[in-house]
Amino acid sequence: MTASTPDRPRILVEEFEELARTEPETVRLEFINGKIEVKPVPDGDHDEVIRWLQRQCMQHRPDLWLYGERRLKVASYRKGRAIPDGALAPDEHFVGRAEWSDPDGVLMLVEVTSRDSDTNQRDRVDKPIAYAEAGIPVYLLIDRDHHTVTVHCEPEGGRYRSLTTRPYGTTIEIPDPVGITLETERLKHYGG
Template identity: 40%
Template structure:
């Protein structure tokens, strides 16, 4: 036999191949989070309103000219609690001068991303825990979580390994300071 024997695929490799080949229904999004394929239906109007209000403030008030992408796929490197994850934040911000999305494939690395935003929906613990660990592991400097169930906004910063070392939470109605490159207080009064 002259043909070379191929190494069998690991369970993780089979899962990743299946995930990448998945045909997701229009309007739905699929993610691979901690070894689980997660399919999410289109978001409700309140969810999108929170995102819109954040984007408007960031574009108008940031010290650095920022660009925004909604639902951009990010590949999170291995390590920590995350194992080869493919996540889709509700919102992704990066400085305009180093906009990492131009020419990027559907799933791109996290380099160049300044902040990701999630608004809780049907499974809030996924945003509070699993995605937080993934974004920290991807070394994304800031993770902003709008928690509709708790009526609060949390800013996670200073990523180290698979978590963030600094956490600030404010109730809806209070402002939360976004550090550089944003450098302004994000107002949440209209989240009430």
């Protein structure tokens, strides 16, 4: 199966995976909705947000682990490939799995916005659609540009039916199957 856009040549998913294996250290490549996306390597504040979230998840749900930058197949009919900032799944969930894993059993995917021109399309538009199509129960977007946290849940028909957005410094509920409450005051300390 190949994917193309009007202004880009067709590329096989296998060709993308080979290209992703040789990506430069300064970027991460993803294959979302049939097109190659270039995502910058996270900065220190981005990493601190993920560290903070990992700690929250461990305190509330020690049976789960927030895997960083796990390579996932996110859209079966388009053969999409994404590298979310975090993938919350049961501990040892990815034992024996291939480099690009099916997302079955993943409870939540997390993105923290980057400081680049494509973050709006990638994190706020394309990924919620791809993650909902893949049946991911929860998509958590930590938006450093808008100083908000958005919980997308109830995937149905390729869209999340429920979105809840709260500003940094407030409490936000992440529903089952995750079932935790985040106090987001600390996010104010991580560069916006």
